[in-house]
Amino acid sequence: MKNLLANLWEKIVTSRPWKATFRYGLPNNPLDRSLIMTESLFFHLHPVKVNKKSIKPLYSMGLGIITTVMFIILSITGIFLMFYYVPSTELAYFDIVKLQTKVPFGQLLRNMHRWGAHAMVxxxxxxxVRVFYTxxxxxxxxxxxxxxxxxxxxxFIGSFTGYLLPWDQLAFWAITVGTSVATYEPLMGKTIQKILLGGPEVGQASLTRFYGLHVMVVPAVLFILIAFHLWRVRxxxxxxANEIPDEMEAENDN
Ligand code: HEM
Incomplete structure (x- = not known):
């Protein structure tokens, strides 16, 4: 069985499509290993050399990556939610009810978006906290x-602006309370609240503003900042942890 799998693997890595995609065979020397990292579209996101400590699951707990995955899930489920949701004070609530009760997998879609948002925060x-701790x-x-x-x-802004969209009692009063916090700012408090709500109280203008921020501005800002953030990590x-040589780590452990 082991031999069969080994033969199959050998066949795959020597096949034309594999070579056309990855160019190099299985690397067995440092030069080939670094060529694989620099020449592959997927691998070149990673540095050629990493310290063993930095890839230990408990070092970063993959929290940055999990947050990135949450952002991707939210973007995809958000696009599907836009197919069924109209940001109007008359329709929004009923659109959500319809989504949950009539649309196939609608409840799953809504829950993935909602729980994804909680998880991302x-x-x-x-x-x-991990970055600070290390x-x-x-x-x-x-x-x-x-x-x-x-x-x-x-x-946080993505989470806050999304909260108003279902246009139910919870959303309405949460945003009423949330935006009234802004009025405590001594100089421009009232003006800030008015800018956020598009008027003196929560209404259609607020829903339109929050919708615009939630589906366009915040995702675009997050996309650009995440891209820049990951590029900086690279x-x-x-x-x-890459700056601590493995040998020093071993000495410290002893
Ligand atoms: C949308 C939110 C965020 C995303 C998607 C994100 C994504 C990532 C990813 C994927 C990494 C590399 C792998 C890892 O550490 O898991 C990383 C590293 C890093 N992040 Fe974030 N991050 C976010 C928020 C933050 C916040 C709030 C801070 C601090 C205020 C921060 C500071 C850093 C720093 C300094 C590194 C380098 C860590 C190191 O060298 O060990 N990030 N981030």
Missing amino acids: LTAILHM GAYKPPREINWIIGVFLLLAT KDGGLA
């Missing part, structure tokens, strides 16, 4: 920490 916070905010990664703060803010040579 949670994992982004935990990711920030000291990865220190130079040369300070700019990525700052981008991270904006990412967290954008994640340019900073991978995770901060």
Whole structure:
């Protein structure tokens, strides 16, 4: 059985489509290994060399990656939700009821989006705590920490603006209370609230604004910032653990 699998694998990696895609066979020397990393569209996102510690599951707990996956899930489910939802004070609530009761897999779709959003807020916070705990905010990664703060803010704004869209009692009063917090700002409080709501109280103008922010502005900002954030991780040579040579780690462990 083992031989059969080994033969099959050999056949796959020597086949034309495999070679056309990956160019090199299984790497058995450092040069081939680095060529694979630099020449593959998928692998070149990673640095050529990484420290063993940085790929230990418990080092980063994959929290940044999980947050990225949540963003992708939210974007895909969000597009499908837009097929069924109209941001009108007269239709929005009933569109959501219809989605949950009549549309095939509608409830699953809505729950994936809702729980995905809760999960993204949670994992982004935990990711920030991990980065702080491992000291990865220190130079040369300070700019990525700052981008991270904006990412967290954008994640919160996405979550807040999405909350109004179902246009139920919970959403209406949560946004009424949430935006009235802005009025406590001493100089421009009332104006900020008016800008957010598009008028003196929660109404159609607020729904239109929140919808626009939620489906266009916030996802675009998150997309650009995440792209920049990941590019910085790559340019900073991978995770901060990469700067601790494996031998030193071994000495510290002893
Ligand atoms: C939408 C939110 C975010 C996404 C999608 C995201 C994504 C990622 C990913 C995929 C990584 C590399 C792998 C990993 O650590 O798991 C990373 C690393 C990093 N992130 Fe984030 N991140 C987010 C928010 C934040 C926040 C809130 C901060 C801090 C304020 C932050 C600061 C950093 C830093 C400094 C690194 C480098 C870590 C190291 O070298 O060990 N990120 N991020």
